[in-house]
Amino acid sequence: MTRGTGGTAQRGRSGPDSQGLLDSSLMASGTASRSEDEESLAGQKRASSQALGTIPKRRSSSRFIKRKKFDDELVESSLAKSSTRAKGASGVEPGRCSGSEPSSSEKKKVSKAPSTPVPPSPAPAPGLTKRVKKSKQPLQVTKDLGRWKPADDLLLINAVLQTNDLTSVHLGVKFSCRFTLREVQERWYALLYDPVISKLACQAMRQLHPEAIAAIQSKALFSKAEEQLLSKVGSTSQPTLETFQDLLHRHPDAFYLARTAKALQAHWQLMKQYYLLEDQTVQPLPKGDQVLNFSDAEDLIDDSKLKDMRDEVLEHELMVADRRQKREIRQLEQELHxxxxxxxxxxxxxxxxxxxxxxxxxxxxxxxxxxxxxxxxxxxxxxxxxxxxxxxxxxxxxxxxxxxxxxxxxxxxxxxxxxxxxxxxxxxxxxxxxxxxxxxxxxxxxxxxxxxxxxxxxxxxxxxxxxxxxxxxxx
Incomplete structure (x- = not known):
């Protein structure tokens, strides 16, 4: 009886102990299986994210100890999160929905964002204002080109193309104001070699009125080839406009494009006046002209320095001459119209x-x-x-x-x-x-x-x- 009761007592004592061991083994196996499942799920997530390419490759830190964030870093990270959410709402990035939460890797990336400060979006970029100011500067420069006007630049270019001599241009061209030879040379070199000045001058010349351009072209200097052709017209002949028109038709390449028969006739008359035609010879000045003669010396005498000798006969003659001149003046005034x-x-x-x-x-x-x-x-x-x-x-x-x-x-x-x-x-x-x-x-x-x-x-x-x-x- 005693054995029986003792056996049953041992069985009853061993039952709860074995049950506890079984429960603990089941809990350990359950936790192990859960950790394996979580690791397999995390591995699948990493593989899928790397396959899609949504998360860029980031540098791993060599520091293994994680420190707590300070207050200012927490504030900056919250600002960075709000900016990324605003970007996600405006334009959805590929591989992520607008309602999905950021992953753990993205959270780590956002936590490191305070090292690169994000500028506030509503503030305008300073580069844009600078570009606007730079684009307005040439317009202000074209309004004030200095003493050189667009008409002066066009006159200078036409004259240099005709004569190839800046000294002749300075002596023969009438600009809007008086320029020295040095100023003419500097302006010509600036038009040739200074890209800013040449660009502004071209823009201003393009804005000239066609009538103003025609008037400027009509004032172009005559080249040596043109004067050589005009000098062949005889001084004793009586050329008409048809003569010079025929000369223009026979030599279209030699004459400037704005030349007319009237302009050629006027320049030919000027050449004849100064004995520049081929059949004219310059007469030498008489030798006696260099010596001061009696009439020239008389003109140089100052009458106020002479003694005032009263002469009644002379005064009477002057009075009669004065009356005669006044009478002639009245007649001229009556016939003036x-x-x-x-x-x-x-x-x-x-x-x-x-x-x-x-x-x-x-x-x-x-x-x-x-x-x-x-x-x-x-x-x-x-x-x-x-x-x-x-x-x-x-x-x-x-x-x-x-x-x-x-x-x-x-x-x-x-x-x-x-x-x-x-x-x-x-x-x-x-x-x-x-x-x-x-x-x-x-x-x-x-x-x-x-x-x-x-x-x-x-x-x-x-x-x-x-x-x-x-x-x-x-x-």
């Missing part, structure tokens, strides 16, 4: 020489005199002596007499010049002495004391006058 001599300055593109009231034109280098009466006087005007043609407007006239000569139109349509001064008048190189007269033809060169003029006749009006005279003579 009918016949008068107009003085016009020659600047660049001058107006046409003739109109329906101009009989002839005495054309100089600086001014031109329009003859509108049948008789005009030439000389040097003073306070007490008023004449029709004041030659002092053309140049130095201290050697010219107060009344040097008279130009008259006969009834048959011929013009004659009479010398009434002390110095001779040269007509096409021939001297006309005091008291003599000479017939003037079209394009005659009139030279008075180193001042040269070209005498141009209005052929249409003179033809009408001759026809009127022919009708009157038979009656």
């Amino acid at each position: 009918k016949w008068q001599v107009l003085v016009d300055s020659i600047t660049g593109m001058s107006s046409p020489d003739f109109d329906n009231q101009t009989l002839a034109v005495l054309r100089g280098r600086m001014v031109r005199y329009l003859m509108r009466s049948r008789e005009i006087t030439l000389g040097r005007a003073t306070k007490d002596n008023q004449i029709d043609v004041d030659l002092s407007l053309e140049g130095p006239a201290w050697k010219i007499s107060r009344k040097q000569g008279v130009i008259k139109l006969k009834n048959n349509g011929d013009f004659f010049i009479a010398n009434e001064g002390r110095r001779p008048i040269y007509i096409d190189g021939r001297p006309v002495l005091c008291g003599s007269k000479w017939r003037l033809s079209n394009n005659s060169v009139v030279e008075i004391a180193s001042l040269r003029f070209v005498f141009l006749i209005n052929q249409d009006l003179i033809a009408l006058i001759r026809a009127e005279a022919a009708k009157i003579t038979p009656q």
Whole structure:
């Protein structure tokens, strides 16, 4: 009985112990199986993420001890998370949905983000403002190019292409303001070699009006080839506009594109005036001109330094002459609306020489005199002596007499010049002495004391006058 009871007691004691061991073994196996399952799931996640390529390869840290984050790092990491969420909401990255939470590797990456500060998105980038300012700078520069205007640049380029000489350009071209030779050279080199200045100048020249460009091209200097062709036209001939038009057609490559027959005729007359044609020879100056003669010495005397000797006869003669001059002035003022001599300055593109009231034109280098009466006087005007043609407007006239000569139109349509001064008048190189007269033809060169003029006749009006005279003579 005792054994039986003892056996049953041992069995009852061993039952709960074995049950506890079984439970502990089952729990250990369960936890082991869970850890294996979690490791297999983490390995599958890593493999799938590497296959998709969503997570870039990052450098592993050599430090194994993880430290706690400070307060400022926590704040910065929260800002970085909010910025990544905003990016995910605006544009979903490939391989991730908008509602999915970041993985553990991404959390580690975000925790390291404070080392690279993220700039706030609403603040504008400073590079954009700089680009806008740089793009506005050339517009301000084009408004103020300095003393050189676009018309001056175009004049300079055309003149250099015609002459290939900056000295000739400086002497022959009339710019908007006065430039020195050094300034002209520096501007030309800047247009050639400075890309900023050349670009701005080209932009400004493209904005010029076509009429302004045509006016500038008409002022281009004549090249040596053009003057050589013009010099072949004889000085004794009477060339017309058709002659110069034919010259343009025969030599289109030699002449500038803006040349006209009228411009060629005007330049030919200027060349004839200065004896630059092939059949003209320059006459040497007389030897006695260099010596001071009596008349020149008399002109240099200052009358105020002389003693004032009272002469009643002379005063009476001066009074009579003064009355006569005043009477002539009144007559001229009454006839001023009918016949008068107009003085016009020659600047660049001058107006046409003739109109329906101009009989002839005495054309100089600086001014031109329009003859509108049948008789005009030439000389040097003073306070007490008023004449029709004041030659002092053309140049130095201290050697010219107060009344040097008279130009008259006969009834048959011929013009004659009479010398009434002390110095001779040269007509096409021939001297006309005091008291003599000479017939003037079209394009005659009139030279008075180193001042040269070209005498141009209005052929249409003179033809009408001759026809009127022919009708009157038979009656």
